[in-house]
Amino acid sequence: MLNLDFHPTGRHFLQIPGPSPVPERVLRAMSLPTIDHRGPEFGALGLKLLSGIQTIFKTQHPVMIYPASGTGAWEAALVNTLSPGDHIVMFETGHFASLWAKMAARLGLSTEFLAGAESDEQLPHAPSWRHGVQADLIEARLRQDSQHRIKAVCVVHNETSTGVTSDILAVRRAIDAAKHPALLMVDSISGLACADYRHDEWGVDVTISGSQKGLMLPPGISFNALSPRAIDAMKSAKLPRAFWAWDEIIEMNKTGYWPYTPNTNLLYGLSEALEMIQAEGLPQVFARHQRWAAGVRAAVTAWGLPIQCADPKLYSPVLTGVITPVGVDADAVRRLIHQRFDMSLGTGLGKLKGRMFRIGHLGDSNDLTLLATLAGVEMGLKLSGVKLAGSGLPAAMDYFSSHPAASLKQSS
Numbered sequence: 070m071l072n073l074d075f076h077p078t079g080r081h082f083l084q085i086p087g088p089s090p091v092p093e094r095v096l097r098a099m100s101l102p103t104i105d106h107r108g109p110e111f112g113a114l115g116l117k118l119l120s121g122i123q124t125i126f127k128t129q130h131p132v133m134i135y136p137a138s139g140t141g142a143w144e145a146a147l148v149n150t151l152s153p154g155d156h157i158v159m160f161e162t163g164h165f166a167s168l169w170a171k172m173a174a175r176l177g178l179s180t181e182f183l184a185g186a187e188s189d190e191q192l193p194h195a196p197s198w199r200h201g202v203q204a205d206l207i208e209a210r211l212r213q214d215s216q217h218r219i220k221a222v223c224v225v226h227n228e229t230s231t232g233v234t235s236d237i238l239a240v241r242r243a244i245d246a247a248k249h250p251a252l253l254m255v256d257s258i259s260g261l262a263c264a265d266y267r268h269d270e271w272g273v274d275v276t277i278s279g280s281q282k283g284l285m286l287p288p289g290i291s292f293n294a295l296s297p298r299a300i301d302a303m304k305s306a307k308l309p310r311a312f313w314a315w316d317e318i319i320e321m322n323k324t325g326y327w328p329y330t331p332n333t334n335l336l337y338g339l340s341e342a343l344e345m346i347q348a349e350g351l352p353q354v355f356a357r358h359q360r361w362a363a364g365v366r367a368a369v370t371a372w373g374l375p376i377q378c379a380d381p382k383l384y385s386p387v388l389t390g391v392i393t394p395v396g397v398d399a400d401a402v403r404r405l406i407h408q409r410f411d412m413s414l415g416t417g418l419g420k421l422k423g424r425m426f427r428i429g430h431l432g433d434s435n436d437l438t439l440l441a442t443l444a445g446v447e448m449g450l451k452l453s454g455v456k457l458a459g460s461g462l463p464a465a466m467d468y469f470s471s472h473p474a475a476s477l478k479q480s481s
């Protein structure tokens with residue numbers, strides 16, 4: 070039996086790719102008293118947040134903020150823009166793309182799940198899902214659709230189950246090259262505020278995101294960033310919607326309020342997180358995550374273990390998937406690390422169950438917490454009998470010490 074009264078000393082290492090560790094400053098902001106969500110103070114907060122969040126998505130258009138997890142915002146994107154039986158194309162990058170496709174089917178949409186080649190000569194026993202979205206396959210599929218039956222293309226920007234990113238601009242260009250009117254919907258639930266993202270410039274119609282990944286908040290709020298074409302599509306879309314309906318929210322948001330009780334204390338946290346991200350600067354935030362990811366990969370490479378992402382151009386700045394040797398249950402390694410060293414690592418999801426684990430490098434982290442994370446992983450792998458080519462810790466230490474953070478270079 071788990072003794073819930075027992076708390077180990079020190080901080081638990083929450084090294085899963087979301088929920089990410091929440092900065093103290095955000096937690097403190099959230100502990101302030103809840104205010105009247107119809108009062109004057111709230112309206113001012115609402116307006117500040119609604120314009121602040123636009124700078125993170127890089128959009129001039131409305132952003133919906135829902136008191137729901139990311140899954141709710143997935144549903145909101147679909148039901149506001151589509152009608153029963155509409156045909157949509159999705160791309161199988163991993164477990165989250167699969168869950169979104171399953172949801173679309175449950176909502177009565179006709180879903181087509183494109184997948185790239187899975188074969189991997191370099192690693193014969195490799196698990197699946199090691200690549201990103203193939204824009205050329207999307208373009209070829211859209212070109213076949215001369216009747217424009219396909220109403221939307223849905224892709225995941227940072228596939229959190231694998232640690233593979235996808236080139237969203239390439240998908241936009243594929244849709245344009247095929248001269249196809251399909252809407253482009255992008256799940257950047259874990260990519261936003263970690264990896265470069267440009268809603269307007271990349272011509273995305275709906276971007277879906279969540280609070281508990283790059284935004285460094287607890288779970289509980291999620292987002293839809295819209296385009297004028299998405300708002301147009303809403304006017305003729307026939308899927309049933311009430312709570313998720315954009316029209317009432319857009320109207321009330323004009324004065325900083327919502328049609329229902331918003332998640333007041335999480336919004337205090339969002340206000341704080343936006344200030345932190347804006348003070349650091351988005352380019353620095355992205356560089357910081359790239360640097361952490363490179364340091365973690367230096368350790369994994371020194372161990373001699375394969376990285377789940379097979380394409381170095383698409384390495385995720387958010388997390389790194391580590392494939393365990395054939396016969397080593399990655400979940401057993403995770404359990405041992407949790408028991409011995411009080412650290413949580415991400416499990417292998419769906420098709421990847423037992424074959425890999427995920428190291429999150431996002432949220433309230435720094436070089437030393439990541440080195441401690443890698444020390445825990447290295448000890449856990451050794452205790453599990455995994456033969457390592459070498460120690461990963463010195464490799465990560467070398468990387469971090471020879472690559473000072475961009476913010477330090479600027480201020481020196």
Ligand SMILES: *Cc1c(COP(=O)(O)O)cnc(C)c1O
Nearest residue numbers: 138139140165227229258259279
């Ligand atoms: C976390 C995540 C989700 C699911 O979000 P919830 O907040 O768990 O509902 C969906 N897609 C991606 C890419 C994610 O990382």
